[in-house]
Amino acid sequence: MEDLLLESVRYSVHSNSFDVARLAEYSLHLRIHQSCLVIGVYDPENNECLALESYSYETAMNTTALIVNLHNIVQKHSFLNAAFWKKVNIISALSSFAFVPDDVADEETEQNILKLSSKFSSKKDKVFKNATNFGASVVYALPSELEEWFNEMYSNSTISYNHYANSFIQEVNNVAAGIHCYIDTDTICIINTNQDNSLSFANMFKYKTAQDMLYFILFVVDELQLSPKDTEIYIWGELNSNAEEINTLRKFISKVTFGNKPKDVLYAYQFDQEPHQHAAVDIIGNMKLYK
Incomplete structure (x- = not known):
């Protein structure tokens, strides 16, 4: 062992x-x-x-x-x-998570949102809630x-x-406004923070290939009506700078920046x-x- x-x-x-x-x-x-x-x-x-x-x-x-x-x-x-x-x-x-506006306070609505976005089961799962500074929990x-x-x-x-x-989100908001991607083994969390500390996008996607990951990032860029050439993408997670996913991303996104640990x-x-x-x-x- x-x-x-x-x-x-x-x-x-x-x-x-x-x-x-x-x-x-x-x-x-x-x-x-x-x-x-x-x-x-x-x-x-x-x-x-x-x-x-x-x-x-x-x-x-x-x-x-x-x-x-x-x-x-x-x-x-x-x-x-x-x-x-x-x-x-x-x-x-x-x-199994979701961002819920602060004005939604009842547990039933929160559970319904989780059911829409994941395999949530009210019989097998326990719900937790953490507040943020972005008007949502x-x-x-x-x-x-x-x-x-x-x-x-x-x-x-x-x-x-x-x-x-x-x-x-709380941490990268101290870094810079823009699109931040946390890349895990098989999931990617993509968020977009604004200069006024608001949050305009946040979601997690499952991917199997570098092409899958690229698709989701370009999808978010398009949804936010941004330009792939002008948009800076901040990368976080345990991928190294020469990973296949990063090399594929750089073919379509001009500005790819790796984050730094909090100082x-x-x-x-x-x-x-x-x-x-x-x-x-x-x-x-x-x-x-x-x-």
Whole structure:
């Protein structure tokens, strides 16, 4: 099992100041996706990102498979199964989410919106809601079975929940107005922020090929009545700059820019090389939201 854990790691970076004897002073951030787990450890007292790790696994087609994937990593990991953390923050990167205007306040409407955009089940899923600064809230669902697993795993810690779209939007809004794309293994989240801090587009798409991803980006550019030649696209996620998806995108979009990790959090020199500057922006953004 340990060999499998090593084979699945995409990166693992720790600060020299990370001390496993002080986990009760740190917050743990777990980004949950159907095909990958990203881990962040944050020291709120010193505003320092202490660890970033990323693991891939076979895409989970159901909740049971996802829990098995997570369990396999947690049980062989050096600190994930620790009993005491100051806080545990679960960041959902699952596809069951929607942006709902703030004037929509009833749960029934929120659930109906989730049913239209995903495989939401009121019997099997629990609905969460996070406010944003854009006049809308991120409403998302987690399988109740998955929530119960987290509650059991971290029963001695306070657990909070967020959707990565929320921390991603909040963070990139501090960077520049424009189209921002967070590219995962098989999904892409595309948002468009404006100079007045408003949000004119936000959605997640599943893709299989670089051509699929290109189609969705060009679709959004067209929907916003923008020009592919003049529009700047900001790329975030764990793709490297020479990935097939990026090379394909550059054939049609003139201005492709990779994002940089937030500068208002401290990092040790170990983070200079890995992960990529444009990776884990949502994890780091979540550290700032939930200090």
